[in-house]
Amino acid sequence: MPQAPKGTRDIIGEDYQAFRYIIDTAERVIGSTGAVHIETPVFEETAVFEKAVGASTDIVRKEMYTFTDRGGRSLTLRPEGTAGIVRAYLENGMKVWPQPVRLYTYGPMFRAENVQRGRYRQFHQIDYEAIGSADPLVDAEAIALLVKILQELGLTGLEVKLGSVGDPEDRKQYNAYLRGLLSPSLERLSKDSKDRLELNPMRILDSKDQKDQVLLKELRARPMLDFLGPEAKRHFEDLQKYLKALGVNFSIDPSIVRGLDYYVRTAFEVHHARIGAQSALCGGGRYDGLAEMLGGAHVPGVGWAFGIERIAIAMEEEGFSPSAEAGPDLLIVPLDEKAREEALALAQQLRPKFRVEFLYTTKSPRKGLEDALKRQATFVAFLGEAERSKGVVTLKHLARGSQEEVYAQELAAKLGARI
RNA sequence: GUGAGCAUAGCUCAGCUGGUUAGAGCACCGGUCUGUGGAACCGGGGGUCGCGGGUUCAAGUCCCGUUGCUCACCCCA
Structure with missing residues (x-):
């Protein structure tokens, strides 16, 4: 793979x-x-x-x-x-x-x-x-x-x-100075710094190799700032x-x-x-x-x-932990086969004002509730035969446990009102 | 480019000096439980043991190579 x-x-x-x-x-x-x-x-x-x-x-x-x-x-x-x-x-x-x-x-x-x-x-x-x-x-x-x-x-x-x-002029002079200073001691430089002497002598200053640092100290190399x-x-x-x-x-x-x-x-x-x-x-x-x-x-x-x-x-x-992604405002749970497409239609109707998800498979209210909790949804809505016959959805607020039957037209207002 | 250590399920890991069909926990799916709260119990799907070669009657386990990861050198963000 x-x-x-x-x-x-x-x-x-x-x-x-x-x-x-x-x-x-x-x-x-x-x-x-x-x-x-x-x-x-x-x-x-x-x-x-x-x-x-x-x-x-x-x-x-x-x-x-x-x-x-x-x-x-x-x-x-x-x-x-x-x-x-x-x-x-x-x-x-x-x-x-x-x-x-x-x-x-x-x-x-x-x-x-x-x-x-x-x-x-x-x-x-x-x-x-x-x-x-x-x-x-x-x-x-x-x-x-x-x-x-x-x-x-x-x-x-x-x-x-x-x-x-x-x-650039200052740097040119400084590099010339470093070459003049270090060339006689070329053999004492680290392998990397030998290359640096050619390409960009200033970088020798930054070397983590002790040999280079000791040599620089010994020769009392002046800093760029002096130039x-x-x-x-x-x-x-x-x-x-x-x-x-x-x-x-x-x-x-x-x-x-x-x-x-x-x-x-x-x-x-x-x-x-x-x-x-x-x-x-x-x-x-x-x-x-x-x-x-x-x-x-x-x-x-x-x-x-x-x-x-x-x-x-x-x-x-430093101990920062990013906050988890917020859950949906509403999770719609279809209780029977027919409710699956009703759930999609309902979701479409409420989007994008609310963040709405629905389950693609039918579930029992119990499983639907478990799912809603895992997703950290604010509301869960059940859609089944009982609701269909009355033209309502069962809307439940997870944190509060409050529940009511709501007409589809009222749903947006209910979600906004956070019953 | 160089050096060291690691690599088993989606995740965290176990797997003894090589020995049956490779395990656990978590996660996922389902059932108990077609109408209500993360539990519990039961069941299920998931693995070419990173990959390739070698040694061996036998390799997750040993050897070589390779890829990736982690850390370090160089340099930088």
Whole structure:
């Protein structure tokens, strides 16, 4: 028998309830900022990600689901949301809208990684992007918004880690500095970090390998923050000032290193201690050069994405249990064969004002009642010969035990009145 | 891509050092109970023991491979 592909899963029942709750909460809080919902395609031209995310990144090098369609086009299932949204900004001429344009979306992302707790091949993100302003106030709003959502979801034990990767020039200098510093000790670096020295030396800072950390300490490696140019530095300081004024708790973490090429200046992550090794609930930052990488004008932007599955794990760890799905307002129980189609007709008549279910097989009142209790129905209605001869249904309120015979025309009023 | 541990009914699991037709609880369906409350009792449907190969008179049990899950590395959500 076929199974759901590795790293994918069916979301149903309590999982779905939690999922829904997270999305609804996020949507409510984001919506209150005036940001508008956008849906972008789940797949894009492969070039969108190659240009934006960066050819040297892990995502592009080995994690993309790329395929060729029948027209010979190379397409890729989106591994992240920002590139597609910026593409949509350019394509729809949003530069003539009031700036910055604030957009949000949620949906599936795809990365061909090996699976572990909190990491899936199809996972779901809620994305927020503010495009068209370089003002650090916009960064501050984005971060504050994110914290607000997590608070609304009832999460505690969160840590906001803030850093800056500087402007591209700053980073170039910093990478040159790191290469100069570490190359003489190349042999002492971990295997992964030897590769990093070529591709993106900054990522060595983030290494969990003790060898690398010891070496960095020994050589007194300076942090990226020391290399910020005056403008990036000012931006970083203003952002901190705004966040403090807003009462947002954060810690400066010089090792925050984005794995995507498009980030400049602001970079941040939100971590939760109890969800395993994949502790990042949310990551984001500023990407002022992204639109240009895609071939558009220079358009600054900042945004973040959080992983719905990881939020769900964190909430579960904190004892949140999703409320069960509500039962129907009314369950109709046909007592004889003829009542089966009468039950359907009655259900149709009451829908969609009420949530109405009926049994597809005849049952005794006793069994029907048991069924209604299992479904957590509010009312149960019996339809049988006795009712038919009088033109009524027997309506019973489960919780109260009250029961009466009701004409079909009165039924809606009775259900609404909750006898 | 790498490493470790796991895989028996829809779910949670039992199944001894290999030995008849593979079990339990829960869930589902029916009966006791064709007209009224989740009970109880009785009965029923459900399994290619993840899949493939091997060893053996005999494999759920041992060996190899494979797929999936869990956790970790890399990286990230």
